[in-house]
Amino acid sequence: MTWLITGGAGYIGGHVVQQLLDAGERVAVLDDLSTGDRTRLPKEVALVEGSTLDRAALDAAIREHQVEGVLHFAAKKQVGESVEQPFLYYRENVIGLQTVLEAAAEGGVKRFLFSSSAAVYGMPDVDLVTESTPCAPMSPYGETKLAGEWLVAAAGKAYGMSTVALRYFNVAGAASPELSDAGVFNLIPMVFERLTAGQAPRVFGDDYPTPDGTCVRDFIHVSDIASAHVAAAKRLAADPAGATSLVLNIGRGEGVSVREMLDVIGKVTGYDATPEITPRRAGDPARVVASADLINRELDWTARHGVESMVASAWEGWCSRHPEARK
Amino acid sequence: MTWLITGGAGYIGGHVVQQLLDAGERVAVLDDLSTGDRTRLPKEVALVEGSTLDRAALDAAIREHQVEGVLHFAAKKQVGESVEQPFLYYRENVIGLQTVLEAAAEGGVKRFLFSSSAAVYGMPDVDLVTESTPCAPMSPYGETKLAGEWLVAAAGKAYGMSTVALRYFNVAGAASPELSDAGVFNLIPMVFERLTAGQAPRVFGDDYPTPDGTCVRDFIHVSDIASAHVAAAKRLAADPAGATSLVLNIGRGEGVSVREMLDVIGKVTGYDATPEITPRRAGDPARVVASADLINRELDWTARHGVESMVASAWEGWCSRHPEARK
Numbered sequence: 001m002t003w004l005i006t007g008g009a010g011y012i013g014g015h016v017v018q019q020l021l022d023a024g025e026r027v028a029v030l031d032d033l034s035t036g037d038r039t040r041l042p043k044e045v046a047l048v049e050g051s052t053l054d055r056a057a058l059d060a061a062i063r064e065h066q067v068e069g070v071l072h073f074a075a076k077k078q079v080g081e082s083v084e085q086p087f088l089y090y091r092e093n094v095i096g097l098q099t100v101l102e103a104a105a106e107g108g109v110k111r112f113l114f115s116s117s118a119a120v121y122g123m124p125d126v127d128l129v130t131e132s133t134p135c136a137p138m139s140p141y142g143e144t145k146l147a148g149e150w151l152v153a154a155a156g157k158a159y160g161m162s163t164v165a166l167r168y169f170n171v172a173g174a175a176s177p178e179l180s181d182a183g184v185f186n187l188i189p190m191v192f193e194r195l196t197a198g199q200a201p202r203v204f205g206d207d208y209p210t211p212d213g214t215c216v217r218d219f220i221h222v223s224d225i226a227s228a229h230v231a232a233a234k235r236l237a238a239d240p241a242g243a244t245s246l247v248l249n250i251g252r253g254e255g256v257s258v259r260e261m262l263d264v265i266g267k268v269t270g271y272d273a274t275p276e277i278t279p280r281r282a283g284d285p286a287r288v289v290a291s292a293d294l295i296n297r298e299l300d301w302t303a304r305h306g307v308e309s310m311v312a313s314a315w316e317g318w319c320s321r322h323p324e325a326r327k
Numbered sequence: 328m329t330w331l332i333t334g335g336a337g338y339i340g341g342h343v344v345q346q347l348l349d350a351g352e353r354v355a356v357l358d359d360l361s362t363g364d365r366t367r368l369p370k371e372v373a374l375v376e377g378s379t380l381d382r383a384a385l386d387a388a389i390r391e392h393q394v395e396g397v398l399h400f401a402a403k404k405q406v407g408e409s410v411e412q413p414f415l416y417y418r419e420n421v422i423g424l425q426t427v428l429e430a431a432a433e434g435g436v437k438r439f440l441f442s443s444s445a446a447v448y449g450m451p452d453v454d455l456v457t458e459s460t461p462c463a464p465m466s467p468y469g470e471t472k473l474a475g476e477w478l479v480a481a482a483g484k485a486y487g488m489s490t491v492a493l494r495y496f497n498v499a500g501a502a503s504p505e506l507s508d509a510g511v512f513n514l515i516p517m518v519f520e521r522l523t524a525g526q527a528p529r530v531f532g533d534d535y536p537t538p539d540g541t542c543v544r545d546f547i548h549v550s551d552i553a554s555a556h557v558a559a560a561k562r563l564a565a566d567p568a569g570a571t572s573l574v575l576n577i578g579r580g581e582g583v584s585v586r587e588m589l590d591v592i593g594k595v596t597g598y599d600a601t602p603e604i605t606p607r608r609a610g611d612p613a614r615v616v617a618s619a620d621l622i623n624r625e626l627d628w629t630a631r632h633g634v635e636s637m638v639a640s641a642w643e644g645w646c647s648r649h650p651e652a653r654k
Contacts, residue, residue, distance in 0.1 A: 086481035087432075090425050094474070098417050105414075134461050140481045147421070147474040154413035154467045 001237060002026040002065050004109075006052055006100060007073030008045070009036030011181045012115065012171060015226040016071060017045060018179065023230050028065040030057065031074065040179055052096035058103035069111035069236060070104050071229060072097060075144075078185050079119065079283075082141035093144035098151060105159040110241035112152060113232055114165040118218075118249070118288055120146040121167075128291040131167075131247050138283045153245055160242035164232045169218035169251035169290050171225055173310035180317020181222075187261060188311060192318045195271040196325040203258055205280030208287075214258040216287040218251035221305030221313075225250055231299040251290025252303040261307065268311045270327040328564060329353040331394040331436075333379055333427060334401030335372075336363030338508045339442065339498060342553040343398060344372060345506065350557050355392040357385065358401065367506055379423035385430035396438030396563060397431050398556060399424060402471075405512050406446065406610075409468035420471035425478060432486040437568035439479060440559055441492040445545075445576070445615055447473040448494075455618040458494070458574050465610045480572055487569035491559045496545040496578035496617045498552055500637035506549075507644020514544075514588060515638060519645045522598040523652040530585055532607030535614075541585040543614040545578040548632035548640070552577055558626040578617025579630040588634065595638045597654040 003020060007013040008029030013036070020027050021042065029041060032051040041047060046065060050057030052074045061067065075093045076082065082089040097114070104112055119142030120135045137143045149165045156163035172188050174180030184193045191201040206213040228250045236244060259275070266273030295301050319326045330347060334340040335356030340363070347354050348369065356368060359378040368374060373392060377384030379401045388394065402420045403409065409416040424441070431439060446469030447462045464470045476492045483490035499515050501507030511520045518528040533540040555577045563571060586602070593600030622628050646653045 083481070084485060086478065086485050087425060087429055090421070090478055094417070095422055095425070098414060098422070102414055134463065136461065137477075140477070143474065143477040143481070147470065147477075150464075150467070150470040150474075151413065151417055154410070154470070158411060158413050 001068035002028060003069045003071055003233060004028050004030060004061055004065065004067040005071045005073065006030045007036060007075065009033060009038055009040050009047065010073055012222060012225060013073035014040035014179050015175055015222050016229045017041060018175065019226040019230050020233065025233065028061060028067065030061050037182065052100050055099050055103055058100060059107065062103055062107035062109065067107065067109055069233065070100060070109055071113045071233065072100055073115045075115065077141065079139045079141045082139050086140040089140045089144050094147050094151070097148050101151065101155045105155060105161065110161050111236040112156065112161050112163045113229065113236065114148060114152045114163065116149050116165045116167045117142065117145045118167050118169045118290065120149065121288065123285040124288060128253065128289055129249065130291040131249060131294055149247060156242065156245050162236050162239050162242055162244035164236060164244065164246045164248065166228060166232065167247065167249045168225060169220055169249065169288065171222050172219050173221040173223065173305065173313040174317045175223045175313070177317040177320035180314060182321070187258065188265065188314045189318065191262065191265050191273065192315065192325070195269060195273060196322060200276040201262060201273055202278050203275040204278055204284060206277045210257060210286055212257050212259045215284055216255040216257045216289060218254065218289040219256050219261065219307055219310055220250060220252050220303055221310045224303040224305055228295065228299065228301050231301045235299055246298060248295040248298060249290040249292060250295060251292050253290055253292040255287060255289040256307055264307050264311045268308065268315050328395035329355060329392050330396045330398055330560060331355050331357060331388055331392065333357045333397065333399045334363060336360060336365055336367050336374065337400055339549060339552055340400035341367035341506050342502055342549050343556045344368060345502065346553040346557050347560065352560065355388060355394065357388050364509065379427050380418070382426050382430055385427060386434065389430055389434035389436065394434065394436055396560065397427060397436055398440045398560065399427055400442045402442065404468065406466045406468045409466050413467040416467045416471050421474050421478070424475050428478065428482045432482060432488065437488050438563040439483065439488050439490045440556065440563065441475060441479045441490065443476050443492045443494045444469065444472045445494050445496045445617065447476065448615065450612040451615060455580065455616055456576065457618040458576060458621055476574060483569065483572050489563050489566050489569055489571035491563060491571065491573045491575065493555060493559060494574065494576045495552060496547055496576065496615065498549050499546050500548040500550065500632065500640040501644045502550045502640070504644045504647035507641060509648070514585065515592065515641045516645065518589065518592050518600065519642065519652070522596060522600060523649060527603040528589060528600055529605050530602040531605055531611060533604045537584060537613055539584050539586045542611055543582040543584045543616060545581065545616040546583050546588065546634055546637055547577060547579050547630055548637045551630040551632055555622065555626065555628050558628045562626055573625060575622040575625060576617040576619060577622060578619050580617055580619040582614060582616040583634055591634050591638045595635065595642050
């Protein structure tokens with residue numbers, strides 16, 4: 001069967017396209033290339049250059065490629081920007097999603113996978129976040145992801161689609177330099193940017209109730225994220241249409257502090273990663289670490305990569321775009 | 328200042344229009360008359376016949392009437408229908424709201440009031456539901472109301488609007504027969520419909536952990552709902568733009584069981600309201616009663632009407648449309 005990957009030219013979507021091809025699946029990509037990059041895609045992959053808000057482009061792509069399943073990645077994903085421009089986020093992430101879902105439902109597509117985020121949890125006050133931890137998103141970005149999960153589940157129920165929503169924790173690393181994250185909104189690239197500009201990395205608060213006082217997160221290699229999607233796609237393909245409605249964390253189930261991550265970054269890059277401590281940012285929870293039990297049970301999936309591999313592969317990607325950075 | 332009332336020809340919107348006029352405010356109404364009724368509006372009120380999805384109609388209404396505040400009632404509101412047709416609900420209740428908010432923000436409107444619902448709470452496991460009780464909606468209808476609250480608050484923050492979301496509990500009654508609820512989706516009209524058709528009213532479960540085994544709700548007279556809106560509008564008008572972001576329950580803070588309500592209905596109508604007990608419906612919480620402390624504090628508002636007045640006024644409305652019903 002053929003999968004339509006919206007946002008397939010993006011950082012995570014690009015990795016999933018690669019692994020689906022490696023697994024022998026057929027894929028077509030819809031991407032407006034607003035942040036995606038055509039060079040992330042192998043030449044043989046059909047790219048429909050279009051927005052998720054463009055119903056006609058979606059209908060044509062589903063018809064032309066005889067799409068039977070959709071993996072929906074296309075979305076805006078910056079928390080701060082979502083506070084400044086909430087309409088943009090609701091339009092792209094909710095209305096865009098609804099447009100894709102309507103095209104899928106009317107096009108007879110019975111399998112749908114949705115990119116969600118640990119941001120749906122907000123400030124979870126638990127050691128390990130399970131899928132039944134109450135959701136209380138703290139930003140328009142997180143809100144649009146939770147509303148998106150609801151819409152996907154409701155559409156699945158109303159139209160007999162099997163659905164999976166995957167809640168990503170802190171994605172990092174790259175399978176290859178060309179596929180690496182070109183943005184500087186996640187911790188590792190943010191630190192690379194400051195180090196290579198001769199600035200100390202910033203740590204927002206070291207007085208959190210954590211072992212070393214800095215925030216603790218569940219970092220996960222994008223190749224592990226991608227393999228979880230392949231497992232989910234196989235599950236969707238195998239189950240009868242409409243039988244499945246899953247919401248799953250994708251994490252390693254292991255907390256790593258920001259300070260520990262800086263130590264690894266210093267070791268890998270050869271830069272002095274001694275941080276400058278600045279005040280806490282509003283809305284940063286002390287600890288957000290996934291329970292990965294449910295995804296392990298449902299998809300027989302486990303993360304394979306550790307933090308060193310995330311940092312080293314991210315650094316290769318950074319240096320491929322900034323050759324002067326390498327010491 | 329002039330208020331634009333979307334859905335102002337509806338059951339609740341119509342009551343609010345009336346009370347705002349009585350309070351000396353200027354109003355204009357936008358309603359697509361899909362469920363609203365022009366005869367609910369006094370002749371002197373300007374009616375723009377249009378959908379909340381029609382940006383041009385919204386822009387024109389805001390410009391033409393020099394609108395400075397919006398009260399947004401227009402929405403789909405049937406829980407069961409929302410399960411069958413989730414796309415319809417997200418389109419009307421979220422995309423429609425976003426269209427109104429965008430028109431308001433770009434039109435310089437700085438006051439926005441949103442009709443929300445106790446459905447945002449889902450199955451609250453507390454004696455009195457406060458505004459900080461966790462939200463976990465159980466239907467697409469409730470989800471669109473919670474997503475709507477988020478969008479309103481985010482838009483207020485990003486664009487300097489003062490906002491209020493009011494969470495309605497179980498609205499009933501009418502200020503006059505012409506303004507009464509023409510639908511049969513709420514308890515009282517549902518019971519009237521069965522009684523006057525010679526059928527016993529149905530009670531879905533009498534084995535709930537409540538004093539008489541039937542579900543307990545917080546019924547509130549629509550005239551009280553309307554007076555809370557007038558108080559909220561005055562607060563929005565008095566506060567500096569962008570200073571206010573409130574989410575408030577509107578309830579009486581008093582639980583009434585379905586069986587107690589049937590007793591009152593029997594007394595008021597003269598029909599034998601002995602119920603037929605049928606199995607529980609999925610998703611009905613045992614008890615949902617508001618804490619009305621916050622709205623009392625913030626708006627100096629209290630409900631004035633009791634259950635008898637709700638039933639009697641609803642019955643007058645029913646009989647005005649079904650004269651053969653009166654015994």
